[in-house]
Amino acid sequence: MSWKQTKDAPFFVGYLNAVPKPLAVFALVFSLCFVGGMGLAALALSSTQNDPGNGGFQWGNRFEQAGMLELRPYPVFRVPGDEESGPRTYMLSGQGKRGVFGQAEANAGTPVTLRGVPVNRGDLTMIQVGNVEATEDGAGNFTPSDAVPLGRWKLAGEICDGKCYAGAMRPGQGLAHKACADLCITGGIPPVFVSTGPVEGRSFFLMADKDGNLLGDEIQGLLALYIEVEGDVERLDDLLVFKADLSTARILK
Amino acid sequence: MSVQYTPVLWNRNKLVYDAVLLIAVALYLYVFIRYAPAFEDVTKPIDGATLRMRAFGSCAFLMLTVILCIGPLARLDRRFLPLLYNRRHFGVLTAGIAAVHANYVLGWYYNFSPTDKYVALLSSNTSYGQILGFPFEALGIGALLILFVLAATSHDFWLSFLGAPLWKALHMSIYIAYAFVVLHVALGALQGPGDPILTSLVTASVVLVCGLHFATGRMEAARERGEATAKASLQNAGWVVAGEVDEIDEDCAKVVTLDDDERVAIFKYDGKLSAITNACAHQNGPLGEGKVLWGCITCPWHGYQYNLADGRAPEPFTEKISTYRLKLIGSTVLLDPKALPPGTHVEPVRLGEGA
Numbered sequence: 001m002s003w004k005q006t007k008d009a010p011f012f013v014g015y016l017n018a019v020p021k022p023l024a025v026f027a028l029v030f031s032l033c034f035v036g037g038m039g040l041a042a043l044a045l046s047s048t049q050n051d052p053g054n055g056g057f058q059w060g061n062r063f064e065q066a067g068m069l070e071l072r073p074y075p076v077f078r079v080p081g082d083e084e085s086g087p088r089t090y091m092l093s094g095q096g097k098r099g100v101f102g103q104a105e106a107n108a109g110t111p112v113t114l115r116g117v118p119v120n121r122g123d124l125t126m127i128q129v130g131n132v133e134a135t136e137d138g139a140g141n142f143t144p145s146d147a148v149p150l151g152r153w154k155l156a157g158e159i160c161d162g163k164c165y166a167g168a169m170r171p172g173q174g175l176a177h178k179a180c181a182d183l184c185i186t187g188g189i190p191p192v193f194v195s196t197g198p199v200e201g202r203s204f205f206l207m208a209d210k211d212g213n214l215l216g217d218e219i220q221g222l223l224a225l226y227i228e229v230e231g232d233v234e235r236l237d238d239l240l241v242f243k244a245d246l247s248t249a250r251i252l253k
Numbered sequence: 254m255s256v257q258y259t260p261v262l263w264n265r266n267k268l269v270y271d272a273v274l275l276i277a278v279a280l281y282l283y284v285f286i287r288y289a290p291a292f293e294d295v296t297k298p299i300d301g302a303t304l305r306m307r308a309f310g311s312c313a314f315l316m317l318t319v320i321l322c323i324g325p326l327a328r329l330d331r332r333f334l335p336l337l338y339n340r341r342h343f344g345v346l347t348a349g350i351a352a353v354h355a356n357y358v359l360g361w362y363y364n365f366s367p368t369d370k371y372v373a374l375l376s377s378n379t380s381y382g383q384i385l386g387f388p389f390e391a392l393g394i395g396a397l398l399i400l401f402v403l404a405a406t407s408h409d410f411w412l413s414f415l416g417a418p419l420w421k422a423l424h425m426s427i428y429i430a431y432a433f434v435v436l437h438v439a440l441g442a443l444q445g446p447g448d449p450i451l452t453s454l455v456t457a458s459v460v461l462v463c464g465l466h467f468a469t470g471r472m473e474a475a476r477e478r479g480e481a482t483a484k485a486s487l488q489n490a491g492w493v494v495a496g497e498v499d500e501i502d503e504d505c506a507k508v509v510t511l512d513d514d515e516r517v518a519i520f521k522y523d524g525k526l527s528a529i530t531n532a533c534a535h536q537n538g539p540l541g542e543g544k545v546l547w548g549c550i551t552c553p554w555h556g557y558q559y560n561l562a563d564g565r566a567p568e569p570f571t572e573k574i575s576t577y578r579l580k581l582i583g584s585t586v587l588l589d590p591k592a593l594p595p596g597t598h599v600e601p602v603r604l605g606e607g608a
Contacts, residue, residue: 005553007502009331011544013556014338017265026332031273038281038315041454045311046289046304050446054296096365169361170300175444178386179378180362186377187366220379225386251385 055121055167063090063127064115066140072241073214074190074206075104077114077127078144087145089239091126091190091206093119093163099188103132111140119166123238124192124204126166147234147241155195155242156228156252159207159219161185162192178224185223191215193242199233205242212243219246226252270339274346281312302361307442309354311451314438316347317431318458325465329472331542334553341407344427348400355397358390389441396433399426412535421537435459477510492580492587495519498526498604499584506550508541511590517577519586520545520561525601527561528577528588534595535572563598 005011010020019027067079074091081087092114094100113135116127161184164172169180173194185191193205209215210231222229231244285308290298320343326333363370363377378388403424405411412420438455442448493511498521501507506518508531516531518541529550531541538554545551549558549567559566559574566572573596578589581602593599 004500004502004507005331005505005542005544007505011546011551011553012335012338013546013551014266014335015264015556019266019335023332023335027335030333030336034319035273035277035280038277038312039284041311041315042281042284042308043289043292044450045454046285046308047292048448048450049293049295049299049307050448051295052297052299052303056297098367170297170303171445174446175386175389176441177362178380179374179388179390183363183366183368183373183377187368221383221386223386253385 050171052170052172053121053167055124055165055170055172056119057128057167058118058120061118062115063118064113066111066113066135066137068109068140068142068144069104069107069112069114069132070144071101071104071108072147072206072236073208073212074188075100076206076236076239078237080139080142087237089144089237091162091192091239092116092129093126093189094129097163097184097187097189099190100129100132101188103129107132107134111135111137111142113137113140119163119168121166122204123202124162124166126162126190128163128168145237147236150199150233150235150240152230153199153233153242154228154230154248155193155199155205156197156226157193157195157203158226159191159223160194162190162204162206164189165192165194165204173224175224181223182220185215185219191219191223193229193244199240200235202240205233205240208241208243210243210245210247212241215244215246222246222249222251228252266335267339267342271342274343278312278316278346278350281315282308285311302357306354306357306361309350309357310442311454313347313351313354314434314458315454316343316350317427317434318462320344320347321427321431321462322465325469328469329465331553337554338556341404344400344407345404348397348404351397351400355393384440385444387440389437389439392433392437392440396430396437399430399433403427403430409535417534417537431462476508477514491589491591493590495528495579495586495588497584498581498586501526504545506541506543508539509588515590515592516541517588517590518550519579519588520550521604522548522561524604525561526579526581526586526604527599527601528579529559529561529564530575530577530592532574533557534566534574540574562601563596565596 010022012019012023065079067077070076070078077090077092079088092100113133114129115131116129119126119128158173160173161181164180164184191207193207195203207215228250229244229246230248231242234241286304320340323333323336323340327337359370359374363373366373374390380386380388406423443452495509496507501519501521504522506520509517509519511517517528518531519526519528522545529540531539533540533552535555535557538552540550540552543551543553550561551558564574564576575592575595576597576599577592578599579602580587
């Protein structure tokens, strides 16, 4: 078998406008298939994307309350209860991928009014802090309750950055989001543990290390992976804090 | 390079080629970003930035797949040969689409941070030691850089400046870019929640690209096996039997593979035979699969032309290819396997003289 061009076969030369008719018909059919195929591929890929959840900024429900700022070990805002609900503890973040350690340290222990925008997904709420002012409002002058230990737990799930997962950048989870989550946490956004099994009905936990201190680079290798880890859980009002003992962490998949 | 001295500017063929390309890309992006989201089954619409980066990223991936299929398709069926013309337009547009994808990713996932977004891109995930959680962004950056280099050097100026062997070797790195892109998708987007459509498309792309190259490789190997007559046939003082005159169509060639895998194209025209190397000086196109037009060998890839007797492009062009000596015994064509220096004149064998 040797390669032979034949005398009768149509031959295309690109710098001439005359395209042999059989090749023109073939090219037209190919073009239609190419254009149609691209359109169908776009339709198939775009219309079947996974649901990133309903989290997001609550721009129409701006937050303004008086309360106390604490470091647990990430900044949280604690407000007293009212007739409708008990006291609440909110996780906090700054603008973009920034934390609010500076404001929390400067105002720790004094009553403040905090304004911001909630980022909410289910029972996970993080406040993007806009403004913190000392307040004379009596509502902010209260003594927050101590943390309530809930014992040692082994939880399976994923370490996410709390702001993206809450809806700032949906879906905000999974390996495709790993670098962003790392950047957020490095910038001071509190990490949260998203558990597949609830503790006291809650699946989101503000994370700390096993001694209740800030987490450092040791979580980088575990971030955004499906892991199993043991640690103590404690309750701050309606927020659960997971003091994860990362030496027990095991990657499940 | 063409005896017609036709300026290779924006002729109708190029305009049609580019128009089809732009329509396909515009349709893809429009459907992905504007039309299909209405059919999504999600609790809240997907963010515009996320939608756009997915649209441009997947578009670049599919375009790269089609680009890599054109080569083997044109080897398997010569009706695909016209798609080889202007393929560099396809490549340049793909690099552009990939760059837009990268720009959206940078402006979304790596923005709004105290860390510079370019620094963040390289420093925020450095888990190179693990498969799960591997910084797949680095693979995308690698692919994008290769696509940029190939797009920037795609013009014939660079082919001439770098020389065909170096240019060709450089542009073979498109396969490295494709491997990087496949790994970029496999370690990134495919690691999210199960997405059967994306998984199927990526798998089909890999199977198609690999399958077509494998099939072409088999076909080429079969051709070379078929040339056993040229390799091991009766030797006549160093000449090899190239076949019978009747096997060659008028104005066409028969390609013979020599022992050292060098291929020679033997053309029949105007009652004469001439032999030249099968590799075009432009991009190593298979000259033997071309034809004789206006008295010149015409490459099927980009229409480069050469005189039959000396392998020189018609003046004022300067490309030259190797020629070979032929002789005829009866109706059997004998070929001297020693290539002559490019541009060497060889008197054509006149048919009927050896009978």
